[in-house]
Amino acid sequence: MVQHHPSDDTLVEYAAGNIKSHLALCVSVHLQHCPQCRTQVQKLSTLGGALLETLPCEAIDDAIFDRILERVDLVHPEPAVKEDANPLGAWLPDGLADLSWRKQWFKLYEYVLEVPKQGRWRLALQKISAGGIAPVHGHYGREVTVVLQGGFSDEMGVYDVGDFVIRDGNHNHRPRALENTDCICLAYMEAPVRLTGPVGRWLERFRDMFLSQEDLASQST
Amino acid sequence: MVKTNNVVVLPLSRTMDSHPKAHQTAEDAAKVDHLAPLIEAVAQRQDRAAFRRLFQDFGPKIKSYAIKQGMLEYAEELVQEVMVNIWRRARQFDRSKASASTWLFAITRNARIDMLRKLNRVSGEVHVENDFLWSLPGEDEPTSAFQHAVYSKLLRESLDELPIDQRDVIAKVYLEDKSHQRVANELELPLGTVKSRVRLALQKLKVILQEV
Structure with missing residues (x-):
């Protein structure tokens, strides 16, 4: 049962089509598990339709229509029912099976889906083995997580499949996978993870040596 | 049965009195949602006359939307994109799942996002096809087409209030x-x-x- 949902503003911006694609991706994965938010997005899209109709009409040259007709002659109409569109399908054609996970900590693994050529964000799957605990950490930027399999808990609550969680940078947490099942999450991180435990803090002292001035400036804001 | 549902819907809006038509039969859905039959005509028999009427009725709104979105120089291009997508996807329109206005909004919104991506006006984006991110509307449990149409209409009127x-x-x-x-x-x-x-x-x- 999905308990944690995107905020109303996020759903509004999603329906309006003006959120970043990574956030849209996380919302659309959540929607696959959450009938309640699907209904909400449907209503918000209806609102979009209503607003669109309130716009004034802008005259269009009729010649445009001829051009449109030329183009439709070249396209094939799509079938009535589209095959199930899995937003993660491009990265995970075989679902969550047989991925080559990269070990990050004792029971913590990562499978990177996408990192930018420039910039510091990261889109990845994270796995904590059943019953495992991740190190205490925070983030230099926002982290968006959607649970894909199993579940985890931290100081703030318990999260099951489909749950959508946004944590901002100054939030430290220590996720623990539920017993019996490995927990796999889709995670989008605006910026790298920041370790905050006793050992982590010691390691973090060295990170600053590698961060650019710009990064440091953006952290302090 | 449809009718009793409608009666449930309508008293909730203060606008009901001014729209006694909403009490009438499901055939009136077409009047409330006049673009739905046009999309269906395109879907069923690739009806070009219906398609032209869609263009005449809805095209000016698309252009207006594009201008509002700050895409003045691409406004007519967006109109073309949206119309071609309507043609391509008309069979996916199902009035028991969404009103024409909702469906057209989703098509228009997605075409706009697509175009912005092609124009490289967005940065730091993950690479995934837009249609996967912003799927077309469809409810889990189909409601009556009439309800969707009336709901769209009520929403439009509530906006004024x-x-x-x-x-x-x-x-x-x-x-x-x-x-x-x-x-x-x-x-x-x-x-x-x-x-x-x-x-x-x-x-x-x-x-x-x-x-x-």
């Missing part, structure tokens, strides 16, 4: 491609104020929605 400051903020988010944060910056209001205006507006509109 919103206080101007609330309506304004909602319009900026939906039609001007602005996040809550950007609207706040533009209006020089705290983000919290913008969010609460949107929430208030949605609550007012939801009053109708929730009890349907």
Whole structure:
């Protein structure tokens, strides 16, 4: 049962089509598990339709229509029912099976889906083995997580499949996978993870040596 | 049965008295949602006359939307994109799942996002096809086409009843491609104020929605 949902503003911006694609991706994965938010997005899209109709009409040259007709002659109409569109399908054609996970900590693994050529964000799957605990950490930027399999808990609550969680940078947490099942999450991180435990803090002292001035400036804001 | 449902829907809106038509039969859905039969004609028999009427009725709105979105120089291109997508996807339109206006909005929104991507106006984006991210609307349990149509119409009318400051903020988010944060910056209001205006507006509109 999905308990944690995107905020109303996020759903509004999603329906309006003006959120970043990574956030849209996380919302659309959540929607696959959450009938309640699907209904909400449907209503918000209806609102979009209503607003669109309130716009004034802008005259269009009729010649445009001829051009449109030329183009439709070249396209094939799509079938009535589209095959199930899995937003993660491009990265995970075989679902969550047989991925080559990269070990990050004792029971913590990562499978990177996408990192930018420039910039510091990261889109990845994270796995904590059943019953495992991740190190205490925070983030230099926002982290968006959607649970894909199993579940985890931290100081703030318990999260099951489909749950959508946004944590901002100054939030430290220590996720623990539920017993019996490995927990796999889709995670989008605006910026790298920041370790905050006793050992982590010691390691973090060295990170600053590698961060650019710009990064440091953006952290302090 | 459809009719009893309608009776449940309508008393929730103060506008019901001014629209006695809504009490009538499901055939009136076509009057309420006049674009639906046109999309269906395109789907069923690739009807070019219906397609032209869609272009004449809806095209000017697409252009207006593009201009609001700050895409003046690409406005007619967006009109073309949207129309071609309507043609391509007409069979996916199902009036028991969404009203024509909702469906057309989703097609238009997706075409706009696609175009912005092609123009490289967005940065730091993950590479995934837009249609996967913003799927076309479809409800889990199909409701009557009439209900969808009436609901769209009521929503449109309820918009007129919103206080101007609330309506304004909602319009900026939906039609001007602005996040809550950007609207706040533009209006020089705290983000919290913008969010609460949107929430208030949605609550007012939801009053109708929730009890349907």
